[in-house]
Amino acid sequence: MSDLSGLYQELILDHSKRRVGDGALEAPHASHHELNPTCGDEITLGIRLDASGTKVEALGWEGDGCSISMASASALTELVVGTDTAHVRELIDGFRAMLRSQGAGEPDEDLLGDAIAFHGVSKYVMRVKCAMLSWVALEACLIEAEARATQV
Amino acid sequence: MTLDSKQSAPAPSRGLDVAAIRRDFPYLAQELNGFPLAYLDSGATAQRPVAVLDAERAFLEHANAAVHRGASTLVGTSTTAFEDARATVARFVGAGEREIVWAENATDAINIVALGMADAAAGLGGPEADVFRLAAGDEIVVTEAEHHADLIPWQRLAAKTGATLRFVPVNDDGTWGIDDAASVIGPNTKLVAFAHVSNVTGHIAPVTDVVELAHRHGALVLLDACQSVPHRPTDFAALGVDFAAFSAHKMLGPNGIGVLYGREHLLDALPPARTGGSTITTVTMESAQFLPSPQRFEAGTQPVSQAVGLAEAVRYLERLDMQRVHEHEVELAELLVDEVSRIPGIRLVGSGAGVERGALASVDVPGVHAHDVGQFLDSRGIAVRVGHHCAQPLHRRLGLRATTRASAYVYTTADEVRRFTAALAEVRPFFGVTA
Ligand SMILES: Cc1ncc(COP(=O)(O)O)c(C=O)c1O
Numbered sequence: 001m002s003d004l005s006g007l008y009q010e011l012i013l014d015h016s017k018r019r020v021g022d023g024a025l026e027a028p029h030a031s032h033h034e035l036n037p038t039c040g041d042e043i044t045l046g047i048r049l050d051a052s053g054t055k056v057e058a059l060g061w062e063g064d065g066c067s068i069s070m071a072s073a074s075a076l077t078e079l080v081v082g083t084d085t086a087h088v089r090e091l092i093d094g095f096r097a098m099l100r101s102q103g104a105g106e107p108d109e110d111l112l113g114d115a116i117a118f119h120g121v122s123k124y125v126m127r128v129k130c131a132m133l134s135w136v137a138l139e140a141c142l143i144e145a146e147a148r149a150t151q152v
Numbered sequence: 153m154t155l156d157s158k159q160s161a162p163a164p165s166r167g168l169d170v171a172a173i174r175r176d177f178p179y180l181a182q183e184l185n186g187f188p189l190a191y192l193d194s195g196a197t198a199q200r201p202v203a204v205l206d207a208e209r210a211f212l213e214h215a216n217a218a219v220h221r222g223a224s225t226l227v228g229t230s231t232t233a234f235e236d237a238r239a240t241v242a243r244f245v246g247a248g249e250r251e252i253v254w255a256e257n258a259t260d261a262i263n264i265v266a267l268g269m270a271d272a273a274a275g276l277g278g279p280e281a282d283v284f285r286l287a288a289g290d291e292i293v294v295t296e297a298e299h300h301a302d303l304i305p306w307q308r309l310a311a312k313t314g315a316t317l318r319f320v321p322v323n324d325d326g327t328w329g330i331d332d333a334a335s336v337i338g339p340n341t342k343l344v345a346f347a348h349v350s351n352v353t354g355h356i357a358p359v360t361d362v363v364e365l366a367h368r369h370g371a372l373v374l375l376d377a378c379q380s381v382p383h384r385p386t387d388f389a390a391l392g393v394d395f396a397a398f399s400a401h402k403m404l405g406p407n408g409i410g411v412l413y414g415r416e417h418l419l420d421a422l423p424p425a426r427t428g429g430s431t432i433t434t435v436t437m438e439s440a441q442f443l444p445s446p447q448r449f450e451a452g453t454q455p456v457s458q459a460v461g462l463a464e465a466v467r468y469l470e471r472l473d474m475q476r477v478h479e480h481e482v483e484l485a486e487l488l489v490d491e492v493s494r495i496p497g498i499r500l501v502g503s504g505a506g507v508e509r510g511a512l513a514s515v516d517v518p519g520v521h522a523h524d525v526g527q528f529l530d531s532r533g534i535a536v537r538v539g540h541h542c543a544q545p546l547h548r549r550l551g552l553r554a555t556t557r558a559s560a561y562v563y564t565t566a567d568e569v570r571r572f573t574a575a576l577a578e579v580r581p582f583f584g585v586t587a
Binding site for chain 2 (some may be wrong): 004007008013017028036039040041064065066067068094124127
């Protein structure tokens with residue numbers, strides 16, 4: 001039997017209910033809408049950087065989707081707010097690498113913290129997109145926000 | 153609801169010998185996540201019996217050659233097999249041989265009509281194609297419940313021709329009746345397209361009533377028969393539709409082949425949207441004259457072994473007897489509706505008990521996303537479909553984003569249905585959602 005608890009870790013079920021960061025962000029520097037066409041899951045994520053343009057000051061999202069996609073957005077918010085954009089990029093790369101691992105290897109806990117709970121998702125190819133949804137939106141936001149910051 | 157008398161003729165319930173049938177399907181003997189597989193996703197794609205796999209293989213081992221091209225003995229053998237397959241399918245759906253056109257799948261079949269009509273509007277096809285010419289002021293009617301395959305081609309046709317796309321409204325449960333159709337179909341209607349059996353609600357359309365209404369206004373009717381031809385005796389001539397589409401892979405047949413049915417005189421007048429080799433009589437440097445149906449539509453090398461496989465699937469279904477198939481599925485549909493309705497807090501899409509429906513049930517589990525429902529069922533060896541089932545507008549209309557669908561077929565047992573509903577009842581507790 002496939003161990004469902006490997007996929008639906010306590011932390012994921014908990015985040016899917018707590019939904020940290022749920023709610024549209026006021027005056028975002030960038031926002032991005034991401035849709036998973038196979039299931040219709042969607043998220044709009046907004047980001048605000050600090051005055052220096054190198055730190056994530058605030059993040060907010062509105063979304064509708066499965067527990068994996070919503071929990072992932074929630075966990076992402078906890079990890080990212082207050083950190084350097086350079087570190088956020090590392091997080092995104094690390095999270096993506098973990099989800100592409102198809103269950104192999106050990107995730108980098110020092111980098112990913114609580115987000116290692118999503119390692120189990122990587123074994124379920126059809127669910128990887130769910131977990132990536134908010135991270136892809138974050139990546140797009142970062143590019144846009146930084147482009148704006150350098151323009152001013 | 154009006155059922156087409158042709159299809160609901162009462163007959164003594166004889167059902168099917170499901171245990172014997174299952175032995176013909178190696179796929180079903182698998183385990184899924186440590187449980188015996190309960191395959192409840194035949195509405196998306198059906199599994200194939202050994203007879204179909206063998207027929208394709210035997211054809212490829214002994215009879216494969218270019219069809220309708222050249223004059224050798226080998227070509228004669230393959231062409232005969234190919235055309236025999238067409239005759240078999242034609243007999244199965246109450247059609248003449250020239251009324252059956254091979255397509256890639258049902259989606260492609262619908263596109264052949266939509267694209268041909270766009271060509272007619274663009275001036276191709278001569279006066280006999282007038283019946284297909286749309287212009288501003290003309291209306292194309294579909295229902296709010298259509299599969300994207302029976303919606304988007306019409307959106308495109310409307311955009312190309314200036315015609316207006318209009319929608320038969322559905323009730324809050326996703327079903328609709330002849331009165332709803334009559335509220336939209338009128339003198340400007342040129343084409344009406346709808347599913348015979350909905351792939352989301354299982355709703356059975358009042359086909360003959362709609363045909364009568366549409367024809368009274370001079371409109372053509374296209375029937376999306378994807379979820380009916382595999383499951384119930386279907387006779388297009390008796391239904392009176394002008395066109396119909398269905399896919400082999402949903403009726404125990406191969407991938408890569410579908411069927412467009414059309415009344416002969418209409419097919420002969422419809423401009424072929426895809427042109428090329430094998431479709432013509434005379435070709436000059438400047439122009440080409442097209443063969444009558446079906447050849448005019450079958451451009452390029454055709455899915456020959458797939459046609460042979462589909463014909464074997466048809467013979468398999470005929471051996472089971474489509475009336476019995478239908479009765480078996482009526483029983484399973486009743487069981488599905490009955491069992492699902494017993495689970496507290498679960499919303500069943502479509503009509504409830506007492507109304508006949510296709511043997512499928514789409515459900516919403518409040519508080520748990522369909523993906524998570526599907527994952528839970530998957531861990532119990534139960535294969536279902538989750539998502540919008542290619543019917544986003546219908547889900548939006550129902551106030552839903554995605555549902556979980558179980559669909560049955562000839563090899564589905566009552567026990568599998570009960571495993572589905574028993575597991576469904578555990579979903580909300582697992583995800584910690586209280587009633
Ligand atoms: C009602 C209905 N129409 C159209 C289709 C499209 O069939 P296909 O993907 O084989 O072209 C399907 C199946 O997905 C269906 O259920």
